Amino acid sequence: MKMKFLPLALTAFLTVGTVISPITPAARTAQAADTVKKEHNIAHSFKSERAYATVSQLSEKIGPRVAGTAAEKKSALLLAAAFKKQKLDVSVQTFGIPDRLEGALTANGHDIPLRAASGSVPTPNEGLTAPLFDAGLGYPEDFTADSEGKIALISRGELTFYEKAKNAAAAGAKAVIIYNNADSTVPFTPNLSGHTVDIPVVGIKKEDGTALLTQKEATLQLKAFTNQTSQNIIGVRKPKHVKNPGIVYVTAHYDSVPSSPGANDNASGTSVMLEMARILKKIPSDKEIRFIAFGAEELGLLGSNEYVNRLSEQEAGRSIVNFNLDMVGTSWESATELYVNTVDGASNLVWQSSKAAAGKLGFNHLSLKKGGSSDHVPFHGAGIDSANFIWGDPETGAVEPWYHTPNDSIKHVSKERLQQAGEIVTASLYHVIKKETKHSETKKKKQVEAKDKFEDFK
Numbered sequence: 001m002k003m004k005f006l007p008l009a010l011t012a013f014l015t016v017g018t019v020i021s022p023i024t025p026a027a028r029t030a031q032a033a034d035t036v037k038k039e040h041n042i043a044h045s046f047k048s049e050r051a052y053a054t055v056s057q058l059s060e061k062i063g064p065r066v067a068g069t070a071a072e073k074k075s076a077l078l079l080a081a082a083f084k085k086q087k088l089d090v091s092v093q094t095f096g097i098p099d100r101l102e103g104a105l106t107a108n109g110h111d112i113p114l115r116a117a118s119g120s121v122p123t124p125n126e127g128l129t130a131p132l133f134d135a136g137l138g139y140p141e142d143f144t145a146d147s148e149g150k151i152a153l154i155s156r157g158e159l160t161f162y163e164k165a166k167n168a169a170a171a172g173a174k175a176v177i178i179y180n181n182a183d184s185t186v187p188f189t190p191n192l193s194g195h196t197v198d199i200p201v202v203g204i205k206k207e208d209g210t211a212l213l214t215q216k217e218a219t220l221q222l223k224a225f226t227n228q229t230s231q232n233i234i235g236v237r238k239p240k241h242v243k244n245p246g247i248v249y250v251t252a253h254y255d256s257v258p259s260s261p262g263a264n265d266n267a268s269g270t271s272v273m274l275e276m277a278r279i280l281k282k283i284p285s286d287k288e289i290r291f292i293a294f295g296a297e298e299l300g301l302l303g304s305n306e307y308v309n310r311l312s313e314q315e316a317g318r319s320i321v322n323f324n325l326d327m328v329g330t331s332w333e334s335a336t337e338l339y340v341n342t343v344d345g346a347s348n349l350v351w352q353s354s355k356a357a358a359g360k361l362g363f364n365h366l367s368l369k370k371g372g373s374s375d376h377v378p379f380h381g382a383g384i385d386s387a388n389f390i391w392g393d394p395e396t397g398a399v400e401p402w403y404h405t406p407n408d409s410i411k412h413v414s415k416e417r418l419q420q421a422g423e424i425v426t427a428s429l430y431h432v433i434k435k436e437t438k439h440s441e442t443k444k445k446k447q448v449e450a451k452d453k454f455e456d457f458k
Contacts, residue, residue, distance in 0.1 A: 038430075038434075039357065039360055039361075039427050039430060039431070040360070040361065042279065042280075042283065042426060042427065042430050043357070043361055043423040043424075043426050043427040043430075044423065045279045045426075046275055046276070046279060046419060046422035046423050046426050047275060048415040048416070048418040048419035048422060049415065050271075050275050050278070051268075051271035051272050051274070051275045051329075051415075051418045051422060052271070052410075052413065052415050052418060053271075054082075054267065054270065054271035054274055054275075055263055055267040055268055055271045055329065055410055055413055055418075056410055057078060058075055058078070058254065058262070058263075058267035058270065058271070059261040059262055059263035059267045059408075059409060059410050059413075060261065060409075060410055062074055062075055062078075063261050064256050064257075064258060064259060064260055064261060064262060065254060065255050065256045065262055066102070066255065066256065066257070066258050066298075067097055067228070067230045067255045067295055067296035067298060067299050067302070068097050068100070068225060068228030068229060068230055068296070072230060072254075072255050072295060073231070075254050075255075076092070076231050076233050076254070076293070076295065079233045079254060079270070079274070079293045080092065080233050082274050082277075083233065083234075083235030083274075083277065083291065084235075086235065086274075086277045086278055086281050087237075087281060088235030088236055088237055088277065088281075088291065089235070089236045089237070089238070090233070090234065090235050090236075091234045091236075092231050092232070092233060092234070093231060093232040093234060093306065093307060093310070094229050094230075094231045095229065095230060095231070095232075095295075095296075095302065095303070095306040096227075096228070096229055097228050097229065097230050097296050097299055097302055098299065099224060099225060099226045099227075099228070100116075100224075100225050100228070100299075101116035101120055101122055101222045101223065101224055101225070102116070102222070102223055102225065102258055103116065103122075103123070103202075103220065103221045103222035103223055104220075104221050105177070105202065105204065105218060105219070105220050105221075106218065106219045107132075107211075107212055107215045107217070107218040107219070108215055112204055112208045112212070112218075113186070113187050113204065113205065113208070113259060113405075113406070114177075114187050114202040114203065114204050115187045115188060115189040115190075115202065115203045115204075116189070116200075116201070116202050116222055117161060117165070117178075117189065117190035117191065117192055117201035117202060117203060118189070118190075118191050118192055119162070119191075119192030119193075119194070119195055119196040119197065119201070120192070120196075120197070120199075120200050120201040120202070120222065121196070121197070121198055121199065121200055121222075122200065122222045122223055122224040123175070123200050123220055123221050123222045123223075125223070126221075127219055127220060127221035128151070128174060128175055128200065128219065128220045128221070129217060129218070129219040129220075130149065130150050130151045130174050130175070130217060130218070131149075131150045131151070131216060131217045132150060132151050132153050132177075132212060132213075132215060132216065132217055132218055133146065133147045133150040133151065133152050133153060133173065134153055134213055135147060135152040135153060135154045135168060135171075135173075136154070136155065137154065137155055137157055137158050137159060137164070138152070138154040138155075138159055138163065138164030138165075138167050138168065138178075139158075139159065139167065140167050140170070140171075142154075142167075143167065143168065143170075143171035143173070144171075147168075147171045147172065147173055148171065148172030148173070149172060149173075149174055150173060150174060151173065151174055151175045151176070151177060151217075151218055151220065152168040152171070152173040152175070152176045152177070153177050153179065153209065153212055153213065154168065154176060154177070154178050154179070155178075155179060155181055155209065156178055156179065156180050156181040156182075156188075156203075157181045160193065161178060161190035161191060161192055161193070161201070161203075162192040162193050162195045162197070164176065164178060165178075165190075165192060165197045165199070165201045166195075166197060168199065169197050169198060169199050173199060174199060175199050175200040175201070175202075175220050176197075176199060176200070176201045176202070177202055177203075177204060177209070177212065177218070177220070178190050178201070178202070178203050178204070178209075179203075179204050179205065179206055179208060179209020179210070179212070180203070180204070180205055180206040180209065181206060182206060183205075183206055183207070184205055184206065185205075185401055185402070185403065185404075185405055186205070186403075186404045186405050187202075187203050187204045187205050187208070188203045188205075189203055190202070190203040200220060200222050202220065202222070230255070230295035230296035230299075230302065230303060231295050231303075232292055232293065232294050232295055232303045232304075232306065232307050233254075233292070233293040233295075234290060234291070234292050234293075234307075235277060235290070235291040235292075236288065236289070236290050236291075237280075237281065237285075237288070237289045237291075238288050239285055239286050239287060239288060242286050244314075244318055245286055245287055245288045245318065246286075246287050246288065246318055246319075246320040247287070247288045247289075247290060247315065247318045247319045247320060248287050248288070248289050248290070248320055248321055248322075248323075248429065248432055248433055249289075249290050249292060249319070249321070249322040249323065249379065249384075249386075250273050250276055250277075250289065250290070250291050250292070250322075250323050250325075250425075250429060251273070251291075251292045251293075251294060251304065251322060251323070251324045251325070251375050251376075252266055252269035252270045252272070252273045252292075252293060252294070252324065252325040252326065252375070253266050253269070253270070253293070253294040253295070253296075253297030253298070253303065253304070253326065253374075253375055254266065254267070254270045254293045254294070254295065255294075255295050255296055255297055255298050255299075255303075256298065256408075257298050257404045259405075259406050260404055260405060260406055260408045261406070261408055261409045261410070262408055263329070263408050263409050263410045263412065263413050264327050264328075264329050264330045264400060264402075264403075264408055264412060264413055265326070265327050265403060265404065265408055266297070266325075266326050266327060267329075267413075268325075268327060268328050268329030268330075268413060268418060269324075269325030269326045269327065269328050269329075269389075270293055270325075271329075271418070272325050272328055272329075272418060272421060272422045272425065273291055273293070273325055274291075275422060276291075276422070276425065276426050276429065277291045279426055280426070280429065280430070280433070283430065283433065283434065284434070284435040285433040285434065285435050286435050287320070287432070287433045288318075289433060292307065294307065294375050297374070297375055301374070301375055301377055301378060303375070304375035304376075304377070304378045304379070305378045307378070308378040308379060308381070308382050309378075311382070316382055316383075316384070319379075319382070319384045320349070320384070320385070320432070321348075321349045321350055321353075321384065321385045321386065321432060322350070322376055322379040322384055322385070322386035322387075323350055323386075323387070323389070323425055323428065323429055324374055324375050324376035324379075324386060324387065324388040324389070325388070325389050325421070325425065326374040326375070326388050326389070326390050327390045327391060327399060327400075327403075328389055328390065328391060328417065328418065328421035328422075328425075329391075329413040329414055329417050329418045329421070330391050330399070330400045330412060330413070330414065330417060331411075331412050331413060331414035331417065332391075332393075332399075332400040332401065332412070334393040334395075334396075334398070335391040335392050335393055335398075335399065335400060335417075336365055336391075336393070336394060337365050337366075337367050337391070337392055337393070337394040338363075338365055338366050338367075338389060338390075338391055338420065338421055338424065339366075339367050339368075339369045339371065339388075339389070339390050339391070339392050339397075340354050340355075340366065340367070340368050340369065340387045340388075340389060341369050341370070341371030341372070341374070341376070341387055341388040341389075341390060342368065342369075342370065342371075342376075342380070342386070342387045343370070343371075343372050343376065343377055343380040343381075343386070344370065344380070345368070345369065345370025345371075347368060348385040348386070348387065349385040349432065350385055350386060350387035350428070351368050351387060353428040353429075353431040353432050354366060354387075354389075354424055354425070354428040355368075356428075356431060357424055357427035357428045357430075357431055358424055360427065361423060361424065361427060363420065363423075363424055365394075366424065367394070369392075369397070371388065371390075374388040374390075375388070376388045389421060389424075389425055391417060391421070400412065
């Protein structure tokens with residue numbers, strides 16, 4: 001009996017050494033519970049106070065960060081230092097931006113927000129002060145001999161912006177101010193459709209145009225900025241002992257529009273990205289993580305387009321997903337939904353991972369939506385799963401009312417919204433980058449354990 005038992009026992013132990021027994025339901029449940037606990041802990045490591053402090057640095061201490069300006073470059077230095085503090089490999093990608101006009105319009109001691117028309121010329125360096133002339137809609141018959149040497153004030157509508165400007169120049173006007181024919185929170189930018197005129201042309205809000213109709217004169221100053229550059233700040237964390245790892249991108253733009261502190265748009269997204277870099281620097285991963293602060297987004301996604309266009313074929317092939325953050329801190333009460341905007345409105349890895357994270361965190365205000373107009377667009381164009389996170393009104397889809405205005409200040413940034421967005425995106429990113437235990441490693445471990453047991457049996 002003993003001689004028969006020994007081979008049977010040996011067979012059993014040898015079999016254990018070469019065959020992996022299936023995971024029991026209880027073990028599977030425990031493993032899943034452990035994963036959820038880890039995701040909770042990592043998400044709750046996000047500190048909105050730290051993100052809020054970064055918003056303050058960018059929007060209050062630096063202020064408007066228009067592409068190509070000294071303020072944008074000062075912000076870039078701040079972000080590069082923050083990346084280095086998190087032990088990331090930091091590089092700067094510089095690129096040229098189009099020439100631009102910036103300036104000011106004043107009347108009766110009041111400053112009036114404006115946008116210079118594409119195709120406009122600058123004023124003399126000292127500016128241009130002249131009487132105002134009400135030129136209606138800007139038809140040729142709306143001008144008289146009295147309009148010569150004056151600033152033509154024209155309502156938007158019926159004629160193209162170029163036709164209005166051309167008619168004003170032909171009548172001898174020194175400059176053109178086109179005011180909107182509909183209410184808006186910000187001035188509009190007249191587009192001369194590729195044409196140019198030899199007088200300054202600007203656009204303003206309807207309410208400001210109506211007010212100017214009661215004034216006698218105004219002072220306009222437009223300055224040309226040429227040969228300007230902007231820059232992307234890149235912080236990279238590479239995994240050890242992994243050849244050609246998949247690449248995951250976390251991105252946000254740090255520039256702003258003129259005259260706006262850019263607290264929510266987009267110091268908020270930039271600050272959340274920096275806090276995520278702090279949290280995730282020690283998380284085991286077999287992925288390469290690239291944190292990128294884009295410049296010149298407000299000029300037409302210039303920074304992100306430049307970056308994606310410079311990716312090598314090999315880098316593009318390794319690229320997995322892009323999480324983009326834009327306007328994630330608004331305090332506007334109506335913006336209760338955190339949207340995951342994909343360019344085509346279709347589900348992708350960003351949506352799938354964020355939806356899973358929201359479910360585990362008990363967050364019920366996450367929605368998939370079709371939307372572009374941010375730095376996730378170039379990644380989508382390159383075939384990389386991408387999406388933008390942004391707070392909006394669930395009924396209208398609108399963003400905050402102070403968007404692109406001087407009122408986009410830190411007083412309209414909510415720590416609670418920063419915390420919610422930060423937790424969701426951090427947990428989503430962790431879901432993608434976490435290092436899974438490979439089957440071969442598990443098998444090897446079980447084989448070693450079986451060998452130990454066999455030695456004990458002998």
